[in-house]
Amino acid sequence: MTAQGSRRVLAEFAYEVPPVERGYTNQTLYVNLSDNTITAKPVTEEMKEKFIGGRGFGLWLLWHAVKDDTKWNDPENEIIISSGPCGGITQYPGSGKSLVVTISPLTDIPIDSNVGGHFGPLLKFSGWDALEIQGKAEKDVIVVIDGQNGRVTIEEADGVPVDSHLVGHWLIEEMAEKEEDRYFMSVVAAGSGAEHTRIGCLNFSFYDRRRKAPRFKQAGRGGIGTVFRDKRIKAIVVKSPPVRGDSNRPADPERIARAGLRLHKEIHDYDDQQNRMRKRGTPYLVQIMDDYDLLPVHNFKFGSHPDTPKINGDVWEGRFSQGLPDGCWYGCTMSCSHAVDHYTVRTGPYKGQKVIVDGPEYETIAGVGSNCGIFDPDAILEINFYCDTYGIDTISFGTLTAFVMECYEAGILDKEKTGGLELRFGNADAAIELLHQMARGEGFGKIAGQGVRRMKEYFVKEFGADPQFVQDIGMEAKGLEYSEYVCKESLAQQGGYGLTNKGPQHDEAWLIFMDMVSNLLPTFEDKAEALHYFPMWRTWFGLCGFCKLPWNDIVPPDNAMTDEPAKIPAHVQNYVEIFSGVTGKEVTADDLITMSERVYNFQRVFNIRLGKGLREHDAVPYRSMGPVTVEEYESRAERYDKQLRELLGLDPEKMTTEEKLAALRKYREEQYEKLIDAVYARRGWTKDGVPTLETLKRLGIDYPDVVEVVKRHL
Amino acid sequence: MKVLAFDQERCVGCHICEEVCSDTWFKTTDVEKSSIRILDEGTGPLKAVFCVQCGECIDVCPTKALYRDRKGIVRLKKKLCVGCLSCVGFCPYEAMFYHPDHLEPFKCIVCGQCVKECPAEALSIVEEAAPAPTVTEQWETVVG
Numbered sequence A: 001m002t003a004q005g006s007r008r009v010l011a012e013f014a015y016e017v018p019p020v021e022r023g024y025t026n027q028t029l030y031v032n033l034s035d036n037t038i039t040a041k042p043v044t045e046e047m048k049e050k051f052i053g054g055r056g057f058g059l060w061l062l063w064h065a066v067k068d069d070t071k072w073n074d075p076e077n078e079i080i081i082s083s084g085p086c087g088g089i090t091q092y093p094g095s096g097k098s099l100v101v102t103i104s105p106l107t108d109i110p111i112d113s114n115v116g117g118h119f120g121p122l123l124k125f126s127g128w129d130a131l132e133i134q135g136k137a138e139k140d141v142i143v144v145i146d147g148q149n150g151r152v153t154i155e156e157a158d159g160v161p162v163d164s165h166l167v168g169h170w171l172i173e174e175m176a177e178k179e180e181d182r183y184f185m186s187v188v189a190a191g192s193g194a195e196h197t198r199i200g201c202l203n204f205s206f207y208d209r210r211r212k213a214p215r216f217k218q219a220g221r222g223g224i225g226t227v228f229r230d231k232r233i234k235a236i237v238v239k240s241p242p243v244r245g246d247s248n249r250p251a252d253p254e255r256i257a258r259a260g261l262r263l264h265k266e267i268h269d270y271d272d273q274q275n276r277m278r279k280r281g282t283p284y285l286v287q288i289m290d291d292y293d294l295l296p297v298h299n300f301k302f303g304s305h306p307d308t309p310k311i312n313g314d315v316w317e318g319r320f321s322q323g324l325p326d327g328c329w330y331g332c333t334m335s336c337s338h339a340v341d342h343y344t345v346r347t348g349p350y351k352g353q354k355v356i357v358d359g360p361e362y363e364t365i366a367g368v369g370s371n372c373g374i375f376d377p378d379a380i381l382e383i384n385f386y387c388d389t390y391g392i393d394t395i396s397f398g399t400l401t402a403f404v405m406e407c408y409e410a411g412i413l414d415k416e417k418t419g420g421l422e423l424r425f426g427n428a429d430a431a432i433e434l435l436h437q438m439a440r441g442e443g444f445g446k447i448a449g450q451g452v453r454r455m456k457e458y459f460v461k462e463f464g465a466d467p468q469f470v471q472d473i474g475m476e477a478k479g480l481e482y483s484e485y486v487c488k489e490s491l492a493q494q495g496g497y498g499l500t501n502k503g504p505q506h507d508e509a510w511l512i513f514m515d516m517v518s519n520l521l522p523t524f525e526d527k528a529e530a531l532h533y534f535p536m537w538r539t540w541f542g543l544c545g546f547c548k549l550p551w552n553d554i555v556p557p558d559n560a561m562t563d564e565p566a567k568i569p570a571h572v573q574n575y576v577e578i579f580s581g582v583t584g585k586e587v588t589a590d591d592l593i594t595m596s597e598r599v600y601n602f603q604r605v606f607n608i609r610l611g612k613g614l615r616e617h618d619a620v621p622y623r624s625m626g627p628v629t630v631e632e633y634e635s636r637a638e639r640y641d642k643q644l645r646e647l648l649g650l651d652p653e654k655m656t657t658e659e660k661l662a663a664l665r666k667y668r669e670e671q672y673e674k675l676i677d678a679v680y681a682r683r684g685w686t687k688d689g690v691p692t693l694e695t696l697k698r699l700g701i702d703y704p705d706v707v708e709v710v711k712r713h714l
Numbered sequence B: 001m002k003v004l005a006f007d008q009e010r011c012v013g014c015h016i017c018e019e020v021c022s023d024t025w026f027k028t029t030d031v032e033k034s035s036i037r038i039l040d041e042g043t044g045p046l047k048a049v050f051c052v053q054c055g056e057c058i059d060v061c062p063t064k065a066l067y068r069d070r071k072g073i074v075r076l077k078k079k080l081c082v083g084c085l086s087c088v089g090f091c092p093y094e095a096m097f098y099h100p101d102h103l104e105p106f107k108c109i110v111c112g113q114c115v116k117e118c119p120a121e122a123l124s125i126v127e128e129a130a131p132a133p134t135v136t137e138q139w140e141t142v143v144g
């Protein structure tokens, strides 16, 4: 894995590394690649008060950087990386996340991504609450933030590799003088696939002291890697002073430590009986999803498959190296960042290399696996490895490949149109070749890499596809591919995907069990309340630098006895303690929700400002609501017939499948509209989905430029 | 491998060992800083909590701050420790301790001071077979 490259400094900025105070350094780093300026900007009290950090800071900085008509590839678009005030504490599991914000090439509105790896905290310990990159370089560059010596440079990167696993290794070897230096370095990189598609992701590294190699976590969604390569960035690297238990300088360290000890103990005592995250990570979900008919199979047509046991958590528990502290930040005893070691690459440019495959995660297994009809763990690993190193989002890749495969089987595509790729469900070799084509910017891979939304238009225009059919089966909303859950039987989750700011990603709300399995949300009001509370709650993790998983992938043994088990009240209280303990500001659980509401509504207005964010943009494809095809209906005929009978008073015996499909569709589409009304009302939005002036005032974000955007739609 | 041993039949519950330990390592009488704790649960004999050098904490430490020294004692390199307290939460014997005055946790390293001072001769140091290598130790030989 050696590479020859050279670095030449184009611009340099020297700075004093300020001490962190209660989770903030109180300055952000601004880098412009068009004119090579590098400066420090102050963090105002207003920013901290209203936007907290992380995703909040990202959106605030981006709002002030762009114009109403800025597109993803305009130079004024930015990539902002920020952890948040609690990011970098080591005592509580899941406290080292980075939040990345940019205008997405898939959705043309802001995307936010919550990613592990050490970059965000090390950036802070190097003196910066956020990194803001604007402009576009003429030639490939790397940005180096040296917090040991107080120096930021933009450097030319001739001959430096672009694919993440190579550039990550190269930079760390190039810049580390001694073994300890590697510990406190983190690289952000994309890859050749990010260059030629709209589904580029970013890899964030952390140095694994046992494997003695950088590992990578992905900021997957929304094409951030594509923006990164469009700016001609090959990598960003931070080299921080050594991390200590108090690097984040919290107001009350003991309060944080006590909360951390409670959770460490809980994970130690109960993880084995609960989700076995420490042994299998998120793949534990695969079998559960299949059991409940929620695992996407064949482009979300079905929710289960007899071959699922070939790719379920048992299998991955066997493949992952066991017994290692696989946390993506210090102190994460949830330890879900597992890896398959010594994997020998089978295809493509790195064929024969022995590599570490980071993951696969549940989303990857379900996306590139079951959703594409691929039930071969080695094929999943091959795709996982190449997606990561090429800088391609496994979720978008999985969902769009599944869409392509259905189009192929429906006759919209054939071998001639795909340039020889027989993209049928289950054809792993074709899927892998499609991925290599994306990295090379060639052939059908180039078309597919534009994402489902653009493929739909293309197939209609070029191949005469039926617009309604591709609209129905193309699993994207706002331009973003769906993440990997079948939500046909959960109206709340249809809203959990559709009524989101960034597009259908489950990190805003995951309500399927509450709604469908436990039936805790019987009325529209209940669903609306859940679609208010949970998106706000989950947004909060991204304001502070937290991971969502230690909140509800482990629960205290008495959780079921509490008033609201779905909220995990004991864990919410831990976060109250930690936020207060870090910042010194006393807060309540309700305050946390208000913090999110502010940022969430601001993001909604941001969407509106950029031309999306109204009711029409919250529409979802029918495949996410119900069966599109006869095959799909008949595969679950008993379930759907029962609903026709019980909910609509129809007699399915007397109807053709087509009639039944139509009746069910009409009903479900009406339900979704009613849900939208209820949710908008609960969120304080108009019927068109616009936050009212009252809402903006209540939240204290009635800034003149924000009000102006909203007024156009009231 | 040397480990501390406790004879509950002999212990009189004077807690002198706790004072000796915290005085030896932290120059304080605050027994919350002792690496041995004598527990009186009201019923049955007294219990002692201290590290048995099992090495489980070595595998949960993200920084490799914990290691087994040549004598088999599990020790902590403060310079590497980031104070994450994973080891405290994961010690099956609850014998890795946290104190708010310190960033790093602490544990018994079999120095033997408490053994010397125990008036009831309830404490001793015994020789035990070395446990199987930890996963971390195995990786050291793989990665080299």
Ligand code: SF4
Pocket (backbone or CB within 6 Å): A093, A094, A095, A096, A116, A326, A327, A328, A329, A332, A333, A334, A335, A336, A337, A547, A548, A549, A550
């Ligand atoms: S739970 Fe997993 S993803 Fe979250 S912080 Fe821990 S290791 Fe990282």
Ligand code: SF4
Pocket (backbone or CB within 6 Å): B050, B051, B052, B053, B054, B055, B056, B057, B058, B074, B090, B091, B092, B093, B094, B095, B096, B107
């Ligand atoms: S501190 Fe606990 S886990 Fe570590 S060696 Fe001692 S008894 Fe074992």
Ligand code: SF4
Pocket (backbone or CB within 6 Å): B060, B061, B062, B063, B064, B065, B066, B076, B080, B081, B082, B083, B084, B085, B086, B087, B088, B104, B105
């Ligand atoms: S507190 Fe220190 S010794 Fe214990 S697990 Fe964390 S880094 Fe390792």
